[in-house]
Amino acid sequence: MTVELLDNETEYARCFDTLTELRHLETKIAASTPIMAATLPTLRSLEDLNRNLHRSGAVGEKGFSQIADRLSFHISRLEGYLISAKALQQRSQGTTEMLADHLNLRAQESAMRINRRIPELTKETADDSAAVRIVTLVALICLPATFVATVLGMNLFELDESEPGSPGRTLLVTANELWIYIASSVLLTAFTVGSWIALSRRQKLVRSRQL
Template sequence: MNLTKASPEFLDIVSCFYKRSTALEEAFCNGPFFKCNAEGMEIAYIFKYAFYKGDIDGKDPWSIRQTGVYQKYNFATKSSTWIFLHPAKQSAFQTRLEEMLTSSEECSRIRDHLFFLHNIFISTSFPHWRDFMAYYEARLLTQHKIIMGSSLNEPLRINHQTLNTVIFIENRFLTLRTVLHSVRKAFETIHKANDALCDADIFPLSEREGTRQLFDNYINQADEYTQNVSFLHTRAGRTAQLIADTLSFKNALTAQEQSRYMLSLTSSTVEDSTTVRTITIVTLIFLPSTFMATVLGMNGFFEMDPQNHNLVVSPQFWIFVVCAIPLTLLTVFCWWMRRKKQERPQDEKAISMV
């Protein structure tokens, strides 16, 4: 600050640069400032731009970075002091600037044109926003095609993760709306500085008109980007709502099918219960007499003594017991197996509905 004699407002620009572990203040930009007096002119702003990191381990390949720009022009010496702040050790603008400084012709252009470095910096960083929007629009369209091709009567190809992806894209567009507004304010500030210096006869009218037209074009381009991102943000929001509604409808349809199944199962249970109750009652009525008639009718095991007319049990009665018990167990086993076979399709249907 002492070396450059920058205004205290420049500290607001510097305060935007600190170590972050999350996307804190991703959309925040400190307002640009412009000051012009008898000694000179100062202009400073934060410029945010899209940076492509590459697809690394499936992470988001795009990030939003920022550069702080400060220019102080001294009317007496007709020289500018520039400060560029950026978080990375190397940037595309820095590489381009270093290449230009090796050329005497480019150095002359930087000295002669007061706002030339602004143009170099903006033309290097600003166009990346279009690629940024195109990338997320392509991802959004992919998710939109999936949801439009889904049917409630078939297994859905979308889930909660799909909804999270679309909401993430929606938030990206929401952030960009604020960022583009701050970018436009930076263009307007440079535009204002250009008019102020021309009114003070610092440089000729021809240069003023060229700079004005240049930044008018940048402002128009920023407006178009803002319109596009507004459309994409609305589209992402509607896609997210469509996914949420589809999942809700699918859950409602599944619940309806489960209710129908439970109603059918209850009706079947009631019918079976009625049938079993009827059979049980009939069996209770006829079983005692049938059992006694069957047992007493077995001449091989029971017979009447012709002398005293007493009932005589044969010593071979154990054969009846030995045959009856296994046969009873076999009958119960066959009934149990048949019941399990009938229950299996019902269980599979119930599981498929969950």
């Protein structure tokens, strides 16, 4: 399957490169054809001028024949170039249209494959969302117990069993540094919540500007 995909991508890139070259060739032909078409009347005018000069005696027979042969040769070649350019332009246009249709069909085929994959991707997304919900639920269930265990393990509380006049009675005594824990927790919580609110508002502002 991987080899097939690589071959398809290579074929697609080759078709695109060929299409670009044909477009460039069409541009060159379209630019050169009017130049050749404009040059042809000039050569024919030179032929007429050569005849008039020969009739008036300004050009001899030998010079007239040489110039006439040269002009006739260039006119024939130029007319052949014009015919070849028009044929090449038509052939290039046909090949370009065929390649464009091929690329459009490939794009439609890729879109159809993606559309067929959408239900599967939707199902996978739903499964991932369900897994995330389960993990979140487990975290919410375990979070209170984790919090209590953490606080009790910070040496902020002590069990005092030596209260005078109350044998067998145990008291929970808080440390004097408890206020440091409470103050730092409140400040860090406020900073975290404030940062989250600021980032959320910034993202909404960026999305609104993009729209």
